[in-house]
Amino acid sequence: MTPFTYHRATTVDEALQLGRQPGTRYIGGGTNLLDLAKAGVEQPIHLVDVGWLPLGTIESLPDGGARIGATASNADTANHALIRERYPLLSQALLAGASGQLRNMATVGGNLMQRTRCHYFYDTGFSACNKRAPGSGCGALQGVHRMHAILGASEHCIAVNPSDMSVALAALEAVVVVRGDGGERRIAIADFHRLPGNTPQFDTVLRPGEMIVAVDLPPSRLAGHCHYLKVRDRASYAFALVSVAAALELDGRNVRSARLALGGVAHKPWRVPAAEQVLVGRPLSTPAASEAARLLLDGARPLPNNAYKLALAQHAVVRALGIAAGGMA
Incomplete structure (x- = not known):
């Protein structure tokens, strides 16, 4: 693992200021980023821990929707009374993901940011992976691709998004709320993740230094069915x-x-x-x-x-x- 510095942010503004440094990554539960760092796929220079920020609340919005803080755990979100009552689809999807131990650690913001689970991406012994090393090729195209994409792929990448939560959020038409140097930005979940195209190394439309602070769910009449x-x-x-x-x-x-x-x-x-x-x-x-x-x-x-x-x-x-x-x- 590449050596890195670690800083526990106490405010969102402090986290954003630290996030301006090149090579900085935000870390919440760490259930994906730490695995990637141990494997040498991710090589952060600075880690900014946002897991202690006051962004873990789940609350009703005035219009009848709901806001889920970015650091709310997957377990707390799935089992929250508001989510179970108004958005059972999201609760079901979260409970279908990973294990109980991982759901206790993983955060909603981190779930949105998890990288694709392609073995050619995860194993640095394979030299061909455009997501890990742009321009090197896609080993999965001519290799083992049983788990890979059948829609929206390109000649540069055929990996799939691994998130269960994001599928439910897409159906619920959620909005991802992010903060950065330009202030707050709201991104429809349909636009948050990218198709690979010619630049598969970019999974989302987040700009450098931006941080997810919440996920907003609109009012829904879909809870009953x-x-x-x-x-x-x-x-x-x-x-x-x-x-x-x-x-x-x-x-x-x-x-x-x-x-x-x-x-x-x-x-x-x-x-x-x-x-x-x-x-x-x-x-x-x-x-x-x-x-x-x-x-x-x-x-x-x-x-x-x-x-x-x-x-x-x-x-x-x-x-x-x-x-x-x-x-x-």
Whole structure:
């Protein structure tokens, strides 16, 4: 591990001032950054501990939404009465991630910032990884890519975003609140994570020195009919092969509004408004859910080892919608 300095920030302003130094990284629970530093993938010069800042509260907003502080733990967020009552989809997604011990340490801000779990990225013995060493190539393209992206990938990177929480936040249309030298900035969750394109080394749109301070959730009418479905190799402590965040607002049996997001298939949570709109105005049925899944997966470009994800995602979307609705018409 490369030597680094450590400073525990006591205020947001102090953290931002320290964050201006080149080579500085913010650290909360450290459940991802420390692993990367030990492996030599990340080589921070300065670590600024923001885990002690007063950013861990979860509170109702005047408009009926909710604000989750960036340092709130995944466990506290999943089990908070406000989140369980108004945003059970988020609670389900958080509880599907990692292990109890990791959820106790991991923070909401850190979860948004976790890096992709591609083994070519994590293992510095592989020289070809554009995310770790831009311009070196993508070892996964011609290598083992069973876990990798079928949507939104590029010739430079086919890794996927590993976060369960972010998939639920995408369906809930959350907003990430950040602070930096330019003051506060609000970023829609749909715009927060980047597709790899020609610069896969950048996972998010955060500017140098910016820090996540909160996640805002808008008022929602989707609490009564939602489900987070995670398909993985084993029942616990495994990343998603495919995941689905499904939420519905029902008027009797008819769908008034719908939200769908896929995880495990792209560099960011994947939403397609047309896939949601096709469900609106009629009872949920297997053909309608299948059509939504088809639209959600339109443009997919699987590779030989991960072509199974197409059928898996199709069935997962139909199943998640059926569970959310309490059955098909």
